[in-house]
Amino acid sequence: MDLETGIVHENKILVVDDDVDFLKEVHLTLISNDIRDVETLNSSMELLDKLEQGGIGVLLMDWIMPDITGAELLPVIVQRYPHIPVIIMTAVSDLQTVVGCIKQGAFDYITKPIDVDRLLSSLGKAYKINELANQNRRLKEYLMGDSLHRPELFAEILTNNPRMQALFKIIESMAGSYNPVLITGETGVGKELFARAIHRASGLKGEFVPLNVAGLDDMMLDDTLFGHKKGAFTGAHEFREGLIAKAQGGTIFLDEIGDMGSESQVKLLRLLQEREYYRIGSDALIKSDARIIAASNRDFDILLGQGRFRSDLYHRLACHHIQIPPLRERRDDIPLLIEHFIQKTSRDFGRPVPAITKDARNILEGYDYPGNVRELMNLMHHAVTSNKGTALVLDDFMGLGQSDDSSSWNLRIVRDRHFKMQMSYNTFPTITTVEKMLVEEALRMTSGNKSLTAELLGISRPTLNKKLVQMGLTGTEPLAGA
Numbered sequence: 019m020d021l022e023t024g025i026v027h028e029n030k031i032l033v034v035d036d037d038v039d040f041l042k043e044v045h046l047t048l049i050s051n052d053i054r055d056v057e058t059l060n061s062s063m064e065l066l067d068k069l070e071q072g073g074i075g076v077l078l079m080d081w082i083m084p085d086i087t088g089a090e091l092l093p094v095i096v097q098r099y100p101h102i103p104v105i106i107m108t109a110v111s112d113l114q115t116v117v118g119c120i121k122q123g124a125f126d127y128i129t130k131p132i133d134v135d136r137l138l139s140s141l142g143k144a145y146k147i148n149e150l151a152n153q154n155r156r157l158k159e160y161l162m163g164d165s166l167h168r169p170e171l172f173a174e175i176l177t178n179n180p181r182m183q184a185l186f187k188i189i190e191s192m193a194g195s196y197n198p199v200l201i202t203g204e205t206g207v208g209k210e211l212f213a214r215a216i217h218r219a220s221g222l223k224g225e226f227v228p229l230n231v232a233g234l235d236d237m238m239l240d241d242t243l244f245g246h247k248k249g250a251f252t253g254a255h256e257f258r259e260g261l262i263a264k265a266q267g268g269t270i271f272l273d274e275i276g277d278m279g280s281e282s283q284v285k286l287l288r289l290l291q292e293r294e295y296y297r298i299g300s301d302a303l304i305k306s307d308a309r310i311i312a313a314s315n316r317d318f319d320i321l322l323g324q325g326r327f328r329s330d331l332y333h334r335l336a337c338h339h340i341q342i343p344p345l346r347e348r349r350d351d352i353p354l355l356i357e358h359f360i361q362k363t364s365r366d367f368g369r370p371v372p373a374i375t376k377d378a379r380n381i382l383e384g385y386d387y388p389g390n391v392r393e394l395m396n397l398m399h400h401a402v403t404s405n406k407g408t409a410l411v412l413d414d415f416m417g418l419g420q421s422d423d424s425s426s427w428n429l430r431i432v433r434d435r436h437f438k439m440q441m442s443y444n445t446f447p448t449i450t451t452v453e454k455m456l457v458e459e460a461l462r463m464t465s466g467n468k469s470l471t472a473e474l475l476g477i478s479r480p481t482l483n484k485k486l487v488q489m490g491l492t493g494t495e496p497l498a499g500a
Contacts, residue, residue, distance in 0.1 A: 030055045030073050031141070034065055035080040035107065040130075044078070047134055052291050052330065053141065062086040069099055076144045081108035081119070089118075096123030101151040103144035107132065142333045149339065166190060171218045174211050176358050179348035185212070185340060192338055193219045198290060200275075200335045201313040203342030206392030209313040210273060212340060216311055217269040224268020224308070227261050232274035236281040241298055243270075244285070250299025262295060265308035275335070276316030276327060283328050286310075290334045310335070345387045345394065352383050355391060359398035360410075372402060373409040381412055454489050457482075461491070 033044050033056065041058040048056045059068060062083045068074070077095065081088040088106060095104055103125035108115070116127045125147065126140045166172070172186050189212070192199070199216055201209045210228060217226045231239055245260025262270060272278075278286070289295050294305050312335045321327035345352065356379070364371040374382075387393050401414040456475065464470035472482040 030057060031076045031078065032057050032059060032068065032074045033078040034059045034062060034083075036060055036062070036083045037080075044132065044137075047132070047137070048141075051134070051138055053138075062088075062091060065091060066094065066098075069095065069102070074099075074102055075148045076141060077102050077104045078107055079104060081106050081110065081115070089122075092119065092122045092124060101148065103147050105140055105144060139329070142329055145333055146336065146339075149337065168219070171215050175208060175215065176354060177348070177351050178354060179343075179351050181343050181348060182351070185342070186215075188340070189216055189219050192216065193221065195338065196220060196222070196309050197337040198309070198335045199311045199338040199340060200332075201311065201340045201342065202318070203313075203315065204344045204388075204390055205315045206387075206390035207342040207344060208391055209315075209342060210271065212342060213269070213271045213311045213313060216340075217271075217309075220269070220309065222268050222309060224266055225264060226269050226271065227265040227308075228271040228273065229261055230273040231282075232277045236279040239278065239282045240285060243282075244295050244297050246298035247300040250297075254299070258297075260297060262289070262306050262308055263304070267307060269309045269311055272310065272312045274314055274316075275312040276314035276318065276321055278327075280328075283331050287328065287331045287334065290331070345390045349383065352387075352394070353379075355394055356382055356398065359395050360402060363399050363402040367403060369402065369405075370407070372405050372407070375409050375411050378410055378412045378415065382415065453485075457485060457489065457491065 031048065031053065033041055033048075035041050035044075035058075038060050041060055045056055045058055048054075059065060062080075063085045065079075065086075069077075079088050079091065088108070092104060092106070095102065100123075104123070105126045105128060106119045106124045107128050107130060109130040119127050125144055128136060128140060166183070166186055167190055169186075171189070175182070175186075177183070199213075201212050203209055213228070214226055229242060234242065241258065241260075243260055243262050245258040245263060246254050248254060248257045272286075285295065289306065290310065293307065294303050296303060318327060318332055322329050322332060345355075356374070360374070361371055363369075382394075382397075389396070397415050400416055401410050405414060457471070460471045460474045464474060468482055468486075469479060472479045475482065477485075
């Protein structure tokens with residue numbers, strides 16, 4: 019690993035061109051943009067031997083070279099080293115050549131003279147592809163091998179789901195790396211629990227120091243992270259060390275990193291690149307070896323596209339990327355979590371563990387949980403603490419199973435990979451009642467489009483119109499009881 023940049027050796031960029039002056043220009047461009055792990059080669063004859071030695075993360079290669087051309091080398095490289103993204107460089111801007119390169123397996127194509135922004139964008143994407151390929155390779159090796167070597171690292175995360183287990187194995191494979199990690203996922207999926215597991219897996223002796231950056235402006239965040247010198251600003255009556263110093267030799271966890279302001283992003287980028295920072299009001303340069311783990315529930319493709327988050331900072335943070343699936347995509351964990359939270363809440367409040375009715379359990383297991391595990395935990399906490407010593411029923415769970423006063427039935431729609439409905443009726447329903455419910459739901463799903471509704475129900479348009487008249491529906495009513 020490059021100690022200055024924090025980039026692992028496998029992320030080295032190799033630039034191949036027969037023009038020595040052009041190689042120097044590209045090398046200088048990359049260095050000036052804080053990409054320092056760069057090697058150049060001016061002989062295509064030596065390229066395959068160089069790749070055989072390993073350690074190359076991205077290859078920038080000229081298309082037209084003496085001895086062996088890029089057109090001759092590309093198919094061989096793609097076959098032997100499929101994990102290395104190849105970016106072709108050439109002065110030829112012919113569309114047929116571009117299409118030919120991509121068809122042969124090139125990752126991207128850049129024309130000379132090189133546009134710096136275009137080059138950096140392409141390299142950023144290539145880094146991401148390379149890291150994904152490395153993660154897939156490590157995951158494959160683990161899946162083909164034994165189970166978790168250190169399951170105790172993940173004791174706080176309750177799951178039997180294969181996707182979650184695969185993430186655990188990836189974290190185990192990262193144990194020897196102190197590079198930054200970006201954890202993404204919806205609110206409530208357990209990003210901080212994963213960050214703590216990554217910290218434990220690293221073996222770092224320092225503290226795990228969490229900070230939620232949401233709601234902190236640039237000044238407040240800088241002061242919290244980096245600290246300040248006494249008298250640095252009005253109200254700075256005492257010296258403040260800052261959380262980066264507190265995390266020395268350990269891990270600083272920055273939650274909701276997508277909300278970080280632009281000035282703070284610049285300072286965090288410097289910390290990642292140079293591993294050094296200044297306290298507010300001080301000229302003394304401070305070195306830091308704290309590992310940085312960041313997390314966010316935001317969509318970075320949108321943030322980057324809108325220019326609200328620096329692409330260079332994103333790629334630094336996402337040296338390792340962990341995407342946690344939402345609870346609705348791992349429904350096999352829901353029964354396990356229901357039992358866990360019932361037991362834990364009862365134990366915490368010294369109450370007997372209540373039973374739970376079948377109807378309530380069915381609704382809980384079919385619910386989508388937009389707030390994920392945190393929402394399920396809150397639901398169970400409220401139900402158990404409000405319970406009067408009887409079995410938990412649907413009404414004990416806030417917001418679930420509330421029916422419209424005009425309806426004699428209650429319906430919960432569950433949409434994941436399949437369409438499922440779970441219904442509860444005050445009395446046994448008639449065929450007409452169930453049929454009306456199906457028609458209403460089909461109308462809602464199609465926004466009242468009768469042709470699509472008829473197709474969805476498997477009946478003709480005239481038959482649907484007849485049923486709507488019989489049911490007293492116009493075809494635009496909202497679904498009752500949802």
